[in-house]
Amino acid sequence: MTTTATHAQLVLDLGHRPALGRADFLVSQCNADAVAWVDRWPDWPSPGLVIWGPAASGKSHLGQVWRARVGAPMITPADLDQREPPELAGEHGTVYFDGADTIADNPERERVALHLYNLVAERDGQILFSARTPPGRWSIALADLRSRLNALPAATIAPPDDPVLGAVLLKLFADRQLNVGIEIIQFAIARMERSFEAAERLVAAVDIAALASQRRVTVPLLRDVLEKNDGIGPTGGRS
Amino acid sequence: MKLTIERSTLLKALAHVQSVVERRNTIPILANVLLDASDGTLTLTATDMDLAITEKVDADVSQAGASTAPAHTFYDIVRKLPDGAQVEVETDAAASQLLLRAGRSRFSLSTLPIEDFPVLSGGDLPVAFSLTADELRAVIDRTRFAISTEETRYYLNGIYLHAVEADGEHFLRAVATDGHRLARVETALPAGAEGMPGVIAPRKAIAEVRKLIDETTNPVEVALSDTRMRLEFDGIVLTSKLIDGTFPDYERVIPTDNDKVLVVDSGVFAAAVDRVSTISSEKSRSIKLAVNPGSLTLSATSTENGSATEELEVGYSDSGLEIGFNSKYLLDITSQIEGDEAQFILADPASPTIVRDTADDRALYVLMPMRV
Numbered sequence: 001m002t003t004t005a006t007h008a009q010l011v012l013d014l015g016h017r018p019a020l021g022r023a024d025f026l027v028s029q030c031n032a033d034a035v036a037w038v039d040r041w042p043d044w045p046s047p048g049l050v051i052w053g054p055a056a057s058g059k060s061h062l063g064q065v066w067r068a069r070v071g072a073p074m075i076t077p078a079d080l081d082q083r084e085p086p087e088l089a090g091e092h093g094t095v096y097f098d099g100a101d102t103i104a105d106n107p108e109r110e111r112v113a114l115h116l117y118n119l120v121a122e123r124d125g126q127i128l129f130s131a132r133t134p135p136g137r138w139s140i141a142l143a144d145l146r147s148r149l150n151a152l153p154a155a156t157i158a159p160p161d162d163p164v165l166g167a168v169l170l171k172l173f174a175d176r177q178l179n180v181g182i183e184i185i186q187f188a189i190a191r192m193e194r195s196f197e198a199a200e201r202l203v204a205a206v207d208i209a210a211l212a213s214q215r216r217v218t219v220p221l222l223r224d225v226l227e228k229n230d231g232i233g234p235t236g237g238r239s
Numbered sequence: 240m241k242l243t244i245e246r247s248t249l250l251k252a253l254a255h256v257q258s259v260v261e262r263r264n265t266i267p268i269l270a271n272v273l274l275d276a277s278d279g280t281l282t283l284t285a286t287d288m289d290l291a292i293t294e295k296v297d298a299d300v301s302q303a304g305a306s307t308a309p310a311h312t313f314y315d316i317v318r319k320l321p322d323g324a325q326v327e328v329e330t331d332a333a334a335s336q337l338l339l340r341a342g343r344s345r346f347s348l349s350t351l352p353i354e355d356f357p358v359l360s361g362g363d364l365p366v367a368f369s370l371t372a373d374e375l376r377a378v379i380d381r382t383r384f385a386i387s388t389e390e391t392r393y394y395l396n397g398i399y400l401h402a403v404e405a406d407g408e409h410f411l412r413a414v415a416t417d418g419h420r421l422a423r424v425e426t427a428l429p430a431g432a433e434g435m436p437g438v439i440a441p442r443k444a445i446a447e448v449r450k451l452i453d454e455t456t457n458p459v460e461v462a463l464s465d466t467r468m469r470l471e472f473d474g475i476v477l478t479s480k481l482i483d484g485t486f487p488d489y490e491r492v493i494p495t496d497n498d499k500v501l502v503v504d505s506g507v508f509a510a511a512v513d514r515v516s517t518i519s520s521e522k523s524r525s526i527k528l529a530v531n532p533g534s535l536t537l538s539a540t541s542t543e544n545g546s547a548t549e550e551l552e553v554g555y556s557d558s559g560l561e562i563g564f565n566s567k568y569l570l571d572i573t574s575q576i577e578g579d580e581a582q583f584i585l586a587d588p589a590s591p592t593i594v595r596d597t598a599d600d601r602a603l604y605v606l607m608p609m610r611v
Contacts, residue, residue: 009419012591013492211419
């Protein structure tokens with residue numbers, strides 16, 4: 001339910017369904033390492049793998065791809081408050097743990113996470129952790145858990161380069177059933193903050209602005225959005 | 240092909256089918272109507288490749304055959320012929336011209352080969368049901384105003400039809416939205432529509448159907464798959480492709496915890512909105528509603544035009560609230576209210592408002608406010 005300064009009409013938050021299949025995941029230099037690790041499953045050298053990278057870089061998407069392939073349940077840190085390890089570990093002892101870096105500073109969550117790790121290891125299963133930072137920076141207080149997580153292989157998703165940013169923008173527009181021309185993508189990547197998160201915010205803001213004004217997505221509309229939304233990033237800097 | 244047909248019969252059928260033909264066509268054959276005469280029947284077909292209308296009418300066919308002729312020109316000629324005229328339609332020996340004769344008038348129209356005329360096949364349409372013309376008219380009238388006209392929002396360029404179950408009852412539900420307002424109407428689920436796919440019927444097909452069913456009292460036979468629909472009644476068959484897109488999860492924008500209820504006399508309210516909005520700028524059309532216990536003050540201001548206010552007596556007993564709306568949207572919705580009263584269920588000036596017809600619980604409207 002957002003508006004832009006020029007359009008006082010508020011819009012219905014109709015939502016969208018992101019495509020999260022394997023074919024929808026864009027493999028590029030910035031995430032090739034993480035994809036290779038995920039594809040290598042079950043041939044992992046330890047009971048787990050960590051994928052870390054910036055917000056909106058596709059960690060959860062990659063996690064969902066893996067989860068669908070191996071039949072693993074997805075858990076988040078909040079699940080550790082409510083369910084015990086045998087229930088969390090799923091049928092096959094494989095688990096996708098989304099946003100794992102936020103368990104730090106919560107002794108009870110750390111305790112349950114350690115039990116979960118040990119249970120999965122006993123059952124020869126695996127946990128795929130996704131996080132914004134590598135395990136060494138999670139500030140885990142529980143020494144046993146900290147040492148286990150630090151010993152896991154960790155694959156990075158790097159910030160996007162131009163081709164990847166362009167492909168991500170196209171994918172995000174397509175998720176919202178918006179067909180945009182190449183001039184939109186070129187204009188955006190030359191002027192926006194170079195991050196996956198900014199791409200997500202930009203496409204959401206453009207979608208809302210176009211819906212509010214009942215206009216198609218054009219370069220003037222995109223320029224308007226870039227200039228009026230400080231959160232998306234610097235404008236006009238690299239044209 | 241050679242036949243004679245009563246002018247009014249031909250005119251009515253041509254009016255129906257030529258409406259599909261676009262004024263500009265990059266594919267020449269799409270500007271033509273297909274005429275097929277045999278066994279005392281003339282069949283007329285026009286298509287734009289997404290939508291086709293076929294109509295059968297009685298004619299005195301002396302020589303069976305088929306041809307195509309420019310639809311708009313053919314229609315204009317027949318329209319200008321005198322009422323009661325008998326029209327003779329004939330192809331020449333080379334089938335390159337269509338000859339029309341009525342009284343002392345003679346016309347010769349260029350034809351295109353019938354082999355070039357595209358056939359929009361219905362394909363396999365596994366779901367079939369019947370709706371009364373009244374039901375179909377109500378479903379279309381109460382939703383079509385909310386269809387998006389922004390072409391790139393192709394998934395909102397139609398009415399979403401689907402089967403739903405609520406409280407043990409089954410309904411056929413129609414939904415349209417342009418992102419600013421949403422209209423939802425339902426009718427009892429007809430036999431045969433159980434398990435129908437959710438489909439988006441395109442705006443142009445909806446407009447044509449609405450025109451065609453304006454006069455009929457007969458049931459409309461509907462058949463559909465997830466890519467095509469076919470409607471059949473009174474010798475007319477309309478076949479249309481469906482929109483290949485995903486309709487949004489509209490339920491998420493229908494608020495469930497709005498608690499401020501405003502009841503207005505819909506006619507009085509609409510007239511006041513119409514008067515006050517005269518002042519609103521053409522661009523924004525915004526109007527402010529200040530609701531207080533027992534009263535509603537409508538106001539509009541514009542730097543170019545000045546200002547306007549009007550106060551109404553209303554049913555409202557909650558805390559005061561000021562909220563802005565596009566006046567056109569208010570008028571669109573109130574024009575669909577059949578009962579005397581419209582009920583606005585509000586939350587706050589930035590959240591969706593529900594509008595209902597107090598005399599008809601089958602229709603529900605959701606309206607997003609404007610910042611004013």
